[in-house]
Amino acid sequence: MTTTTAQSPATGSGLPPTMRANILKSQGDMAMETLPLPQLDADQVLVQVAAVGVCGSDVHYYEHGRIGPYVVDHPLILGHELSGRIAAVGNSVDPARIGQRVAVEPQRPCRTCKQCKAGRYNLCPDIEFYATPPIDGAFAEYVTIQSDFAYDIPDSVSDEAAALIEPLSVGLWACERAEIKPGSRVLITGAGPIGIIAAQAARAFGATEIYISDIAEDRLAFALEHGATHAINAKTDSVEGLDVDAFIDASGAPQAVRSGIKAVAPAGRVILVGLGADDVELPVSFIQNREIWLSGVFRYTNTWPLAIQLIADGKVDLDILVTGRFTLSESEEALRAGKQPGQLKAVVYPGR
Secondary structure, three states, X not given: OOOOOOEOOXXXXXXXXXXXXXXXXXXXXXXXXXXXXXXXXXXXXXXXXXXXXXXXXXXXXXXXXXXXXXXXXXXXXXXXXXXXEEEEEOOOOOHHHOOOEEEEOOEEOOOOOHHHHOOOHHHOXXXXXXXXXXXXXXXXXXXXXEHHHEEEOOOOOOHHHHHOHHHHHHHHHHHHHOOOOOOOEEEXXXXXXXXXXXXXXXXXXXXXXXXXXXXXXXXXXXXXXXXXOEEXXXXXXXXXXXXXXXXXXXXXXXXXXXXXXXXXXXXEEEXXXXXXXXXXXXXXXXXXXXXXXXXXXXXXXXXXXXXXXXXXXXXXXXXXXXXXXXXXXXXXXXXXXXXXXXXXXXXXXXXX
């Protein structure tokens, strides 16, 4: 992570001693600064950042200064959806990795706790995650990450798509938790970036009927072109009674969650992805009588290899989500772009 300090990058590498970063100083206040180049642990690589996707959590930190217990009480570098090229390596990393294009899984689990040893490293109580206070993120020219969390990407995968493997991983993890398989019928509420990504992921998992619900007709039309098979306008039509095998909420809207649960068949699965109210009233008797399995989603584990393969094989298209491109100095504008009509995904390019 960018806050980790240990050894300097390889000598004679031609790397600059400093880098530019766009830093959230306090709620609604960002500024460009020049910082020392991040130092490397022995098992880390230094990544020159190529592209960074803007996530809703970045926007939330910018606008509100906190998400739940995570409070921005010190300057913080935002951005956790990223790709780049390895510029230097730690002492225990093969120097042959220098120059490789990579997609970064932006987290550092402890690897020794009970959750990590059970393969659930996303639930590690001591995990460090990019752009989650106090860990810095990727609105910067360089970042560090453990070498095995920097995944090689083929030339056919763009920098933008490689960066968006992070939100794709959320969709893949949701589909895995939902046990979507060939022939599954799925409902997704919310046709924003995560909803559309979840629809593509469900299709890649073999789902044959993918319903998506939203209140915006333009987003529903886009979803039908890129993964969904049926569109439902939540303003005029109900999803209740669809009897789907799985329901994935990507909206966070309490009414969407309640209605979506009532669209699930007996023994079906409900996966909550969208960030909304901390407490939501649920149809408990409906859940009990149908033995519906309900789970949240907290990030992901071991999703990058599958994601890279799906993109390379053309089964998932992430480039179509990019609707705004910004330089590093325009990061604040990128954070505001999502409120503009027709915007899906803003991308920041730290090298520009």
